[in-house]
Amino acid sequence: MALKGLDIFKLSPKKNCKECGCPTCMAFSMKVAQGSMDISACPHFAPEALAKLSAATEPPMKTIKVGAGDAEMTLGGETVLFRHEKTFVSKTRYASSLCNCMDDAAIEARLADIPKVDYERIGERMFVEMVYVNYTPEGNGDYVELVKKAAATGRVLILGCKDVEVAKAALEVCKDGKPVLNGADASNYEAMNAVATAAGVVLGVSGANLSEIHDTVEKLEGLGNKNLVIDVTGENVKDTFANAVQLRKAALKDGDRTCGYPSIVNTAKIARGDSHKQAALLSLFTMKYGSIVVAENITYAEALPLYGLRQNLFTDPQKPMKVEPGIYPLNGADENSICLTTVDFALTYFLVSGELERSGVPVNLIINDAGGLSVLTSWAAGKFSASTIAKFFEEHQIEEKVKSRKLIIPGKVAVLKGEIEAKLPNWEVIIAPNEAVQLVKFMKDFE
Numbered sequence: 001m002a003l004k005g006l007d008i009f010k011l012s013p014k015k016n017c018k019e020c021g022c023p024t025c026m027a028f029s030m031k032v033a034q035g036s037m038d039i040s041a042c043p044h045f046a047p048e049a050l051a052k053l054s055a056a057t058e059p060p061m062k063t064i065k066v067g068a069g070d071a072e073m074t075l076g077g078e079t080v081l082f083r084h085e086k087t088f089v090s091k092t093r094y095a096s097s098l099c100n101c102m103d104d105a106a107i108e109a110r111l112a113d114i115p116k117v118d119y120e121r122i123g124e125r126m127f128v129e130m131v132y133v134n135y136t137p138e139g140n141g142d143y144v145e146l147v148k149k150a151a152a153t154g155r156v157l158i159l160g161c162k163d164v165e166v167a168k169a170a171l172e173v174c175k176d177g178k179p180v181l182n183g184a185d186a187s188n189y190e191a192m193n194a195v196a197t198a199a200g201v202v203l204g205v206s207g208a209n210l211s212e213i214h215d216t217v218e219k220l221e222g223l224g225n226k227n228l229v230i231d232v233t234g235e236n237v238k239d240t241f242a243n244a245v246q247l248r249k250a251a252l253k254d255g256d257r258t259c260g261y262p263s264i265v266n267t268a269k270i271a272r273g274d275s276h277k278q279a280a281l282l283s284l285f286t287m288k289y290g291s292i293v294v295a296e297n298i299t300y301a302e303a304l305p306l307y308g309l310r311q312n313l314f315t316d317p318q319k320p321m322k323v324e325p326g327i328y329p330l331n332g333a334d335e336n337s338i339c340l341t342t343v344d345f346a347l348t349y350f351l352v353s354g355e356l357e358r359s360g361v362p363v364n365l366i367i368n369d370a371g372g373l374s375v376l377t378s379w380a381a382g383k384f385s386a387s388t389i390a391k392f393f394e395e396h397q398i399e400e401k402v403k404s405r406k407l408i409i410p411g412k413v414a415v416l417k418g419e420i421e422a423k424l425p426n427w428e429v430i431i432a433p434n435e436a437v438q439l440v441k442f443m444k445d446f447e
Helices: 005-011 025-034 048-055 102-117 143-151 163-172 191-200 210-222 237-252 275-287 300-313 346-359 377-382 386-395 411-421 435-445
Strands: 062-064 073-077 093-099 118-121 123-127 129-134 156-160 180-184 202-205 228-231 263-266 292-295 328-332 340-344 363-365 406-409 428-432
Touching: 073 123, 093 102, 093 143, 102 143, 102 428, 118 300, 123 300, 129 143, 129 292, 143 156, 156 163, 163 180, 163 191, 180 191, 191 202, 191 210, 202 210, 202 406, 210 228, 210 237, 237 263, 237 275, 275 292, 275 300, 300 346, 328 346, 346 363, 346 435, 386 411, 406 411, 411 428
Parallel strands: 093 129, 093 292, 129 156, 156 180, 180 202, 202 228, 228 263, 263 292, 340 363, 340 406, 406 428
Antiparallel strands: 062 073, 118 123, 328 363
16 A cells, blocks of 8 residues: 555654755655655655665665666656556666677677667667576576676676576676676575675576466565566466566556566577567566566667567657757768758658768758647747847857858748748748658659
């Protein structure tokens, strides 16, 4: 049951809040209950009350940090099952896999592929954030040396190793990077717990079924370790999907905090050798509910739709996605190329830039700051007008950066033509078609 503001108020110190500048105790208690403030913001709570309230107000899914320095990332912390209820907290992370059973040529090829997926889209870096390094006793390769090679990529590692001594040796060469040791199960959890705790890393827990996983996590919590992730990978897709969904529902809906840990889904295990199936499963478990999803390899072609899906899922639906305002030269455009202007709404940008690139005509795409709104919405709100366009041109020194004085504007705001020409007297304003799909013919005919 959710903690209410009144429950927090009863435990509050009832100090004169002018002493610390925080809101009145009742207002503060309500904000803590709503999740908009942290209980530790009030310095007057007794340590016992603070500990009790902190435990009661933390998310049903524990927040776990992996990686170190600039590579540190957060997993878990989720409070809802569906994005329409509330914004998701921690985005799914993707990992390519290596194994000591692979030959040297395959390992080098896989390592070379990892940095190829690394680009920026709407202010977010899209890249393979993790490397899963699997150990098998049948493998001929030196596992520790393989871990060293994987660590050299700069990605956060996941050590898939259930051999206690091998895991201990591997951690010696990579523990400073705060990897995940994915190796605990019902047969070795005590020894693996000791290894992970000594190295100060997150411990991954797996099992034959949900009941076994639950029991093992419970035992690890009894040993004082709550720095855990759960490997929900089953024998097949059906079992894996059921594990992922049931654990998330048990934590968020039933309040079972033993199930409330981030999850690992290893598609390289349940769809080994089938890159197309793995690509589909990467998308599936981005939505339901993988905190880390592992594939044998993530290529650039697979990454484009996958990372776009993730960005749509893990952004605040009430905050429009925007691209950075400025000049975007397309098709080898230079300072003499014609200019086309539109708004900074991400969907508009990708539609327009895509069609312009298809036309093959060199063009300087000028993206105005319109608050992330679409063309008609921003025009109606006064954020995309002759005045705002002229102001943007002045602030960004557009006339100093381009020599062309031909400016194409969206057809849906053709009414602005006269006003823009009055504000920018040196420019010839040309009206584009209403729809982006018509730009290819329009640009070729114009050329």
